Structures are given as C-alpha cells and as structure tokens.
Amino acid sequence: MPAIKIVKVRKQQDIPYGLPYVLGLQVLSLMRQGYRKFELEDLGEVIEIKTWRLRREMVKAGQDAITVH
Incomplete structure (x- = not known):
C-alpha cells in the first residue's frame, strides 16, 4: 500500500465553510x-472519503500522513 502525505489540518476558524481542506x-x-x-497512520483508524474534503471529526490536528488501501 503506498503511503502519501496530506496537508496538516488547520484550525476550523481558518477554513471557509468550517471544513478543513486537507486533500493534496x-x-x-x-x-x-x-x-x-x-488509514490514519497515528491511529490505525480507517476512514472512507466520500467527498473531496475530509470532515473535521475524521482527522485529528497534527496528523499529516495517511496510508492508502
């Protein structure tokens, strides 16, 4: 499985519409x-992306790597 980097999540108030845009x-x-x-590398938690944006509650601040399944 290839590992890829994503942009770190910024604070919600820095993001228009309240959704962090973290997809590179x-x-x-x-x-x-x-x-x-x-899969979030730090947690081993698998998330499914259904839109081009990750919902805020799917990602913890500071996580900057995910693994593709």
Missing part, C-alpha cells in the same frame, strides 16, 4: 483512480 493533489489523483479508504 496526490490524494485527489488516487481518488480518481477509485481509492476511497484511507
């Missing part, structure tokens, strides 16, 4: 290839 171009490219499930 690599993530978008992988999503276009059909990847949807990502």
